Amino acid sequence: xxxxxxxxxxxxxxxxxxxxxxxxxxxxxxxxxxxxxxxxxxxxxxxxxxxxxxxxxxxxxxxxxxxxxxxxxxxxxxxxxxxxxxxxxxxxxxxxxxxxxxxxxxxxxxxxxxxxxxxxxxxxxxxxxxxxxxxxxxxxxxxxxxxxxxxxxxxxxxxxxxxxxxxxxxxxxxxxxxxxxxxxxxxxxxxxxxxxxxxxxxxxx
Numbered sequence: 001x002x003x004x005x006x007x008x009x010x011x012x013x014x015x016x017x018x019x020x021x022x023x024x025x026x027x028x029x030x031x032x033x034x035x036x037x038x039x040x041x042x043x044x045x046x047x048x049x050x051x052x053x054x055x056x057x058x059x060x061x062x063x064x065x066x067x068x069x070x071x072x073x074x075x076x077x078x079x080x081x082x083x084x085x086x087x088x089x090x091x092x093x094x095x096x097x098x099x100x101x102x103x104x105x106x107x108x109x110x111x112x113x114x115x116x117x118x119x120x121x122x123x124x125x126x127x128x129x130x131x132x133x134x135x136x137x138x139x140x141x142x143x144x145x146x147x148x149x150x151x152x153x154x155x156x157x158x159x160x161x162x163x164x165x166x167x168x169x170x171x172x173x174x175x176x177x178x179x180x181x182x183x184x185x186x187x188x189x190x191x192x193x194x195x196x197x198x199x200x201x202x203x204x205x
Contacts, residue, residue, distance in 0.1 A: 032165040039164055043083050044179050047159060050079035051181040055155040058096075058146060059187045069096065069146055076157055084161050093158040097140075098147030100196055105152050105184060109133075109141045111204065118204040127204040134199030143196075150193035156182040 054072040073094045081087060099105040111129035113119035118129045118138035132141030147153055158180040169175045 029167065029170070033167050036163055036165040036167050039083075040177060040179075043080070043161075044181075046083050047076070047080050047157070047179050048181045050076045051155065051157045052183055054157075055153070055183045055185050058153065058155065059185050060190075073157075080159055087159060087161050091160050095154075095156045096146050097142035097144060097154045097156075098151040099140075099142050099154070100151065100193075102152050102184070102186070104132075104141060105154060107140060109138055111138065113204055120204060128201050129204055131199035131202050132196075134197070136202070138204065147187060148194045149187055149191040150189045152184060152186050154182060154184050156180070 054076050058069060058072050073092070076094075077087075077089065077092055080092075108116070108118075109129050109132045110116070111118040111127060113127035113129070119127050121127065129138050131138075133139070133143050142154065158178060160176055160178045163169075163175050163177050166175065
């Protein structure tokens with residue numbers, strides 16, 4: 001009996017197979033995670049490049065703003081579909097907002113509230129803000145669309161796609177990934193810049 005036990009202890013056949021079976025799930029999970037992360041980095045680089053090019057092309061005077069904008073958005077879609085053909089038009093979101101100049105972009109409308117914030121009335125004091133874009137709300141004062149000559153445009157594109165590898169699903173997270181890219185450029189001075197009409201002063205609420 002002792003001799004049999006010694007022979008079994010010395011017999012290593014099949015040990016590698018058992019060890020691989022124990023390690024394989026973790027190894028495959030790591031590999032899928034790395035592939036998914038690498039794909040996301042590549043897709044993000046492709047998407048940002050397409051957005052940058054579309055934004056530059058949009059600053060040129062080349063026909064109807066609506067027609068040109070739609071054509072450029074379509075180019076961004078087609079560029080991303082080169083790395084993920086499964087996405088549909090509903091997976092994409094595009095927005096264009098324009099400012100008078102770079103100094104006004106990214107800034108909230110002027111307000112008399114504490115720290116320039118549009119705060120609710122306090123201690124009998126009613127704070128106000130200048131409704132630059134006449135939107136009836138306190139925001140960054142941008143107007144929707146591509147704007148005109150010399151206007152500064154904030155172009156934002158977003159795409160949502162299904163992960164190629166089910167890594168997130170294994171941990172209960174969403175199986176969808178979202179890539180968002182924004183760029184700010186100025187339209188060429190192909191004409192005189194249109195005057196902007198500032199809205200009224202409104203009370204903060």
